[in-house]
Amino acid sequence: xxxxxxxxQEDPASNGSxxxxxxxxxxxxAFRNVSIAFEGPPVLEDISFSVAPxxxxxLLGPAGVGKSVLLKMANGLLRPDEGSILLFxxxxxxxxxxxxxxxxxxxxMVFQEGALFDSLTVRDNVAxxxxxxxxxxxxxxxxxxxxxxxxxxxxxxxxxxASLSGGMRRRVAIARALIRQPExxxxxSPTGGLDPVTSTTIIELIVKxxxxxxxxxxxxxxxxxxxxxxxxxxxxxxxxxMVPLPKGETDPGTTFxxxxxxxxxxxxxxxxxxxxxxxxxxxxxx
Amino acid sequence: xxxxxxxxxxxRAPAISQPAAxxxxxxxxxRCAILSLQPSLLARFVLRRAVQPSSFEAENTMAFDTIDKxxxxxxxxxxxxxLFALRAFTNLYRPPIYWPEFLVQSDIIGFGxxxxxxxxxxxxxxxxxxxxxxxxxxFGATAVTGQFVSLTMIRELGPVLTGVMVSGxxxxxxxxxxxxxxxxxxxxxxxxLGVDPSRKLVTPRIFASVAMLFFLTIVADACGIxxxxxxxxxxxxxNGTQYxxxxxxxxxYPDIVQGLVKPLFFGYIxxxxxxxxxxxxxxxxxxxxxxxxQAVVTASVLIIFVDFLITQLLLTxxxxx
Numbered sequence: 001x002x003x004x005x006x007x008x009q010e011d012p013a014s015n016g017s018x019x020x021x022x023x024x025x026x027x028x029x030a031f032r033n034v035s036i037a038f039e040g041p042p043v044l045e046d047i048s049f050s051v052a053p054x055x056x057x058x059l060l061g062p063a064g065v066g067k068s069v070l071l072k073m074a075n076g077l078l079r080p081d082e083g084s085i086l087l088f089x090x091x092x093x094x095x096x097x098x099x100x101x102x103x104x105x106x107x108x109m110v111f112q113e114g115a116l117f118d119s120l121t122v123r124d125n126v127a128x129x130x131x132x133x134x135x136x137x138x139x140x141x142x143x144x145x146x147x148x149x150x151x152x153x154x155x156x157x158x159x160x161x162a163s164l165s166g167g168m169r170r171r172v173a174i175a176r177a178l179i180r181q182p183e184x185x186x187x188x189s190p191t192g193g194l195d196p197v198t199s200t201t202i203i204e205l206i207v208k209x210x211x212x213x214x215x216x217x218x219x220x221x222x223x224x225x226x227x228x229x230x231x232x233x234x235x236x237x238x239x240x241x242m243v244p245l246p247k248g249e250t251d252p253g254t255t256f257x258x259x260x261x262x263x264x265x266x267x268x269x270x271x272x273x274x275x276x277x278x279x280x281x282x283x284x285x286x
Numbered sequence: 287x288x289x290x291x292x293x294x295x296x297x298r299a300p301a302i303s304q305p306a307a308x309x310x311x312x313x314x315x316x317r318c319a320i321l322s323l324q325p326s327l328l329a330r331f332v333l334r335r336a337v338q339p340s341s342f343e344a345e346n347t348m349a350f351d352t353i354d355k356x357x358x359x360x361x362x363x364x365x366x367x368x369l370f371a372l373r374a375f376t377n378l379y380r381p382p383i384y385w386p387e388f389l390v391q392s393d394i395i396g397f398g399x400x401x402x403x404x405x406x407x408x409x410x411x412x413x414x415x416x417x418x419x420x421x422x423x424x425f426g427a428t429a430v431t432g433q434f435v436s437l438t439m440i441r442e443l444g445p446v447l448t449g450v451m452v453s454g455x456x457x458x459x460x461x462x463x464x465x466x467x468x469x470x471x472x473x474x475x476x477x478x479l480g481v482d483p484s485r486k487l488v489t490p491r492i493f494a495s496v497a498m499l500f501f502l503t504i505v506a507d508a509c510g511i512x513x514x515x516x517x518x519x520x521x522x523x524x525n526g527t528q529y530x531x532x533x534x535x536x537x538x539y540p541d542i543v544q545g546l547v548k549p550l551f552f553g554y555i556x557x558x559x560x561x562x563x564x565x566x567x568x569x570x571x572x573x574x575x576x577x578x579x580q581a582v583v584t585a586s587v588l589i590i591f592v593d594f595l596i597t598q599l600l601l602t603x604x605x606x607x
Binding site for chain 1: 382470471472474475476477478479480481482
């Protein structure tokens with residue numbers, strides 16, 4: 001049992017994904033006994049888990065439990081007080097900021113509100129990394145159009161973020177995260193504050209990304225419905241949209257983590273989640 | 287390096303001792319006398335205060351705690367600012383250097399501030415001419431008005447006034463712009479995309495401030511002398527040729543050096559303070575407003591204080607004849 005699991009809680013190893021034992025190619029991301037505090041009690045305490053290649057991990061928990069903090073530690077935007085974080089096999093908990101920049105370009109991140117640069121057009125936002133790398137304009141335009149086509153927002157090429165709706169901004173943020181074909185995707189509450197229809201559109205994009213590119217990802221959400229949709233649907237390339245999996249089937253690469261008061265209390269599959277006897281998990285599911 | 291507030295450094299509330307209780311009784315008695323309480327009430331009150339911890343002591347302890355925390359916060363802020371300003375400077379020696387950003391910021395700071403610098407320069411020069419002529423006429427020395435205005439503008443008022451005016455316009459703009467980027471997670475997004483905000487946002491703004499303040503100060507000096515000339519000729523009805531010849535002839539290289547060294551420091555101060563407070567913004571839109579105020583106040587006060595230090599240093603290095 002990993003250090004984060006407490007007596008009476010779920011055993012994260014029960015689904016066969018022991019964070020201390022890397023998968024065949026090694027985990028893309030691994031947290032080992034990570035803790036962090038901000039002038040007060042710990043926000044996260046003794047967190048251990050990993051994201052294997054091709055795996056989608058959904059981090060659940062109520063608001064204010066430290067989900068976004070955990071996500072920001074995953075690419076070194078925040079430093080843990082204790083423990084180690086391995087990103088693409090490299091220890092980033094103590095890595096100097098200068099060395100972190102090239103590593104971060106290999107991971108795409110979608111922020112809670114999109115975090116688009118409001119002084120730049122959609123084209124320049126999506127192409128931000130490519131512009132820094134001084135790639136020729138023709139190639140940038142082509143790749144930006146491809147990325148925007150993926151999120152079905154080709155028409156917004158020359159617009160500014162201020163003229164986009166909340167859902168469109170999230171989709172542009174997803175296009176920005178995808179443009180360099182990252183090796184890991186981090187989603188910070190991508191459907192937070194959106195209406196159910198727009199939320200489903202965003203989740204469909206995430207399912208599409210998962211099933212088309214198989215990019216490993218860590219997704220933070222407090223919406224159970226989104227998490228279940230991710231696990232019970234697949235993207236049908238022929239039909240061009242998301243379809244439900246046959247009854248009783250779930251996506252084997254999509255698993256769940258749950259936080260309660262800064263501690264990881266659950267790590268397992270959808271089946272493990274719905275059959276969990278943990279009081280907090282049961283309360284959360286209801 | 288101080289990075290935390292270790293608990294052992296925090297002043298603790300001292301346990302109330304016998305002399306302290308005695309002193310507290312005295313204070314309470316004085317307070318009661320002032321309030322003209324009845325003797326029996328006074329006795330009961332004093333007795334109760336003698337056996338209970340005094341609120342006066344608690345207030346003192348809280349005051350010490352507050353001073354303690356404020357002092358540590360101040361030291362940490364100075365430390366953070368020093369490291370921040372140093373990093374912004376050393377960024378110049380390591381690629382990538384964002385020249386397009388530097389040009390954009392130079393346009394915003396330099397050309398954008400030109401009108402306020404011209405207007406304030408002309409007005410200040412004019413006021414100097416008016417005031418000095420009134421005083422100098424008492425000694426029959428109105429002829430030296432030009433010398434007085436040019437030396438005051440070039441050595442002191444040109445750099446300081448331009449620094450304060452430009453910091454009011456641009457330090458506030460930098461703090462609010464970067465602060466808004468912080469609260470909307472755009473700075474985090476930039477870092478997540480592999481771009482260093484210190485190189486991309488801070489260094490170009492600081493060096494654009496330094497370069498533009500240098501030229502704006504020259505403009506302010508010229509406008510100030512011209513404004514003084516206009517007032518001398520059209521309001522004081524004195525000879526314009528005499529004004530400008532006195533302004534020119536008594537000008538020495540040390541005066542010009544003093545006037546042109548200062549804006550280099552002031553530009554660095556206003557740029558770095560604006561960016562520093564902008565990037566430290568917390569607390570949403572209210573925090574952006576707070577950062578903006580802090581940036582303008584700190585930059586203005588620092589410019590005036592550093593002006594004193596530089597003047598003292600330059601007067602030592604380049605003594606007046």
